[in-house]
Amino acid sequence: MKGNFPIKLACDFLIAHPETASEYGLKMLLLKIYEHERDGYTEAKKSFILKYTMQAKAEYAIDITPRK
Template sequence: MTADELAALFPIILVPHQDAWQGWFMRESARLRALLPLEQIYQLTHVGSTAIEGIWAKPTVDMLLEATDEAAFLSLAARLPDCGYIHMRHERERASFNRGYTPQGFAPEVFHLHLRLRGDADEVYFRDYLNLHPELAKEYERLKLSLWRPFEHDRDGYTAAKGEFVRRITEQAKRYFQGEF
């Protein structure tokens, strides 16, 4: 499949916040905990826009899976495809996996799993800071909505266009929480 065909099959879609997303996370988290070695998992948590109260988001649940150490990271990365995840990217101690992308388009439930080493939890800082500061969450929502149509078929461009905001807020969050995560 060409990049253009993929972009047409899997466009950026934003919808109002749905309480059901927490249930998606809970079920998928339980499924993964039953399939993966628990001693290798430091933390598995719901992150991304679906974990931020009251804002529009892609109907895709992001999860952060922190491995206890480098050996656990490699082991988990090797096991996730057996759990139905497609390996998308791997850069040093960061890997990304997707589940719910089918040849017909999106499945009813879609997941992005971010595999990191313990303590690499920028997504948690970002999520918790926006949940504590609803005005910033709404600013993020406005940014996302403004980018939706121009980047509807360009996921990388959409992510890059949000990058400065995400970096700025994550740095504020790290100062605010002072290394809590």
């Protein structure tokens, strides 16, 4: 997979599930907390993105395993 497909997949999932998208506020809070620390922000949001990427993967039956 090229680019940030897993992140795009998670975003598409959140758009399709407004009730889940309300949790996106957590990510925005992390952005404020880690405003000047990109690595800290990336690490803190990782579990959020992973959670919804995995849910989207299951719902859309998509294999997001990187190709070798």
